[in-house]
Amino acid sequence: MTEMRKYHQVMSRDLPALLQQGAVLVDVRRTEEWQMTGVVVGSYLLTFFDAEGNCQPEQWYEQLNQKIPADLPLVLICRTGYRTTLICEMLLEMSHRDDIYNVTDGIFGWLSEGLPVVSIKA
Secondary structure (H helix, E strand, C coil): CCCCCCCEEECHHHHHHHHHCCCEEEECCCHHHHHHHCECCCCEECCCCCCCCCCCHHHHHHHHHHHCCCCCCEEEECCCCHHHHHHHHHHHHHCCCCCEEEECCHHHHHHHCCCCCECCCC
């Protein structure tokens, strides 16, 4: 019987410890969302869905692999954790990673914890 691969669910308050351990944070939101809330320091900005909800998973995955070494844990963040749940599921199908993390409360959770962000200019 094959064990089912899963991704890890984490809260934003758990994120600083993961980042200190070498995990890479990828913010999948759109530019206007980054500008509205700011972003977590050191995160890679790689939009997944456009404003109409369209995406190109293969192209996004290729860009991800160009930016992020495959041997580093991967943490995904969006606004509330919904989009990243979908992306984590896709990554399980497309990759061999077993170190995928979803920030379930997203950047809104990060902000509600009073954790710092940096501004993104237009």
